[in-house]
Amino acid sequence: RPLDLGKLLAARLQAARARPYLATALFALHPVASRRVPTMAVDRHWRCYAFPAFVDRTPVEELAAVWVHEVSHLLRDHHGRSDRVARERGLTGPGERLRMNIAADCEINDDAFGDGLPCPEGAVLPAGLGLPPGELMEDYLRQFRLGPATRDHVWLDCGSGADGLERAWDLGPDGAHGLSEQERDAVRFRVARGITARPGSAPRSWRRWAEEAFHPPQPWRELLGAALRAAVTGSGAGDDYRYGRPARRSAAVPGAVLPSLRRTPPRVAVVIDTSGSVADAELGSALLEVAAISRAVGGRRDLVSVVPCDAAADRVHRMCRAGGIPLTGGGGTDLRAGFTRALS
Template identity: 80%
Template sequence: MSAPEAGELDLDKLYAARLHAARVRPYLATALFALHVVASRRVPTMAVDRHWRCYASPGFVAGTPVEELAGVWVHEVSHLLRDHHGRSDRVARERGLTAPGDRLRMNIAADFEINDDIFGDGLVGPEGLVRPGHLLLPEGLLMEDYLRQFRLGPRTQDWAWLDCGSGADGDEREWDLGPDGANGLSPQQQDAVRFRVAQGIAGRPGTAPRGWRRWAEEAFHPPQPWRELLGAAIRSAVSGSGAGDDYSYGRPSRRSAGIPGVVLPALRRRPPRVAVVIDTSGSVSDAELGGALLEVAAISRAVGGRRDLVTVLPCDAAARVAHPLCRAEGIPLLGGGGTDLRTGFARALRLQPRPEVMVVLTDGQTPWPDAPPPCRTVVGLFPRPLSAGSWDEDDPDYEPDTPPDWARVVTLG
């Protein structure tokens, strides 16, 4: 077998490193061999795109021992298995991360999530490994958690070269072959690879680090992005005509130009008023009530952060005091009795001014109003098992009515 010419990618060495990685981490073998290699001198070391192509620098491969290259293989495929590109896109939208350094910060946070437990036991970490301990951060967290705990600065300036590709932070590079390039995996093929890897980890849980076991459990039981769905449901509810519409002279209508001497008001959209009815009956747990307050904060963000436009009403069989969100820290979720959220609907509709959107957070064990309220309605359901007797409320044969068709229903996590 002839040696590669100067400047060429040493595929034999790179494939030997991949084989070594598969031997020491057999549960990752399906993913490792699903990657298609692309030689690129524009990549600092090795990188992946979101279509499961692995870009390798010929100079880096030539100067790196096989054992360390095996560690890089595992590191890069970990970005793809853990969907760091998709998660980075979501967190960028949710937190408004659009600054030039934000994607680098996401890459670093994703590396923190991976590197804290994948090395050792036959896998050598490459030189310059990025670990959370370098910034005095704890191990075992997720990328999203690390993003909240550090900013770019003097301690991260040595990582400015870091570039694991769009597969790590979602930002397409100039050297990416893109969605139409050759040898990429379709989303369905990517899901199949992830499922096979999760099966391998679940079948031999004692051989995988804690981070991989956690990932495999979520791969089999993926969490629903319920906060994103809830926010989208609210935004959809207020996007129709009439919700949050008002006339204002602050910006005159363009039609004023056609009527000399007359100033017409313009129709402007303002954030809507939202009433949040929280089910505080005995069938709702303390943990779910705590989660409900977190949803109130998410609802506030969905309407542009206008806390003064959000009112919270605890309700079991009777509606409680309506609390403005500006006092969210001290909202008492009193209750513990039976459930009849119809009183909460009625109390919310008596608010002045009347809400334009109503959000109901409940386990669903309640009668519902016969007629739709005169405002858009979103129902957030706490999940309940469907086994026999799981809906028992003094009557073992009791089953709750499903939410009415006029409500937008979202299952909470």
């Protein structure tokens, strides 16, 4: 049977009515009939592939929910994030890509349904895998492996737009009806602007995504270094006298050496996230930053203290050497306790 395009487009219209803040992205997707996809899938060029038999047997309400699910993969850049995670953690093979697809579905589905969109049959939910809601794909990837808990999801395939792995049915960058990189960014920007303009109608996860879209990640290492340099070398009146460099007024007082005013280097407290979601490699990177901070304050290790914190703050450690700081933790995450301990 040919694809029932009228039913599929009616479902898209219903999805836009149920989630008006996603309407720009929904209507940017181009539907393509394919008998090689299990249900519906997307590629990174914003094409939506639909299996005609799946469209025939699925009610319009559920198809609308699937539309929202698939476009969410693209808006949240799951293909690009999956590629980055695969490079950073050395994940290879279709099994790992399936795990990324499941983790991406957990990120989306915990608050995607309801309010006019029924949960489709077989949808992956965090609770079904014993995982907490409200986390990101990268966090979920650390918390489960393929096994008995995921055997009901081996059929899952949301396409290269969900996990970054090219499929045989993909039309590719030169195929018809694909969006360019600039067009994809423009769609994301318009959706993010719509969410921030009316934040009351979007779930918290979408509001968080929109904030990150407007305020992309910053080069934090350069910003941290600049802040430390400004604190150490910034101009201003000194707060203590030092004889290490005599005052220039000494020339006017023969036979006397006058001290000069010097600024005391800042006292730095470093709060390190030691919760269970932080990998050993990230903790090692944090210790390297602590050593760099010590050098930035003139090697005064007595001015640097470290506070390991997961859901509770550990005791404050004065820095002798970075490798000797015990990074205890492994629980949940609540850095407010660490900030309170550092400020005190």
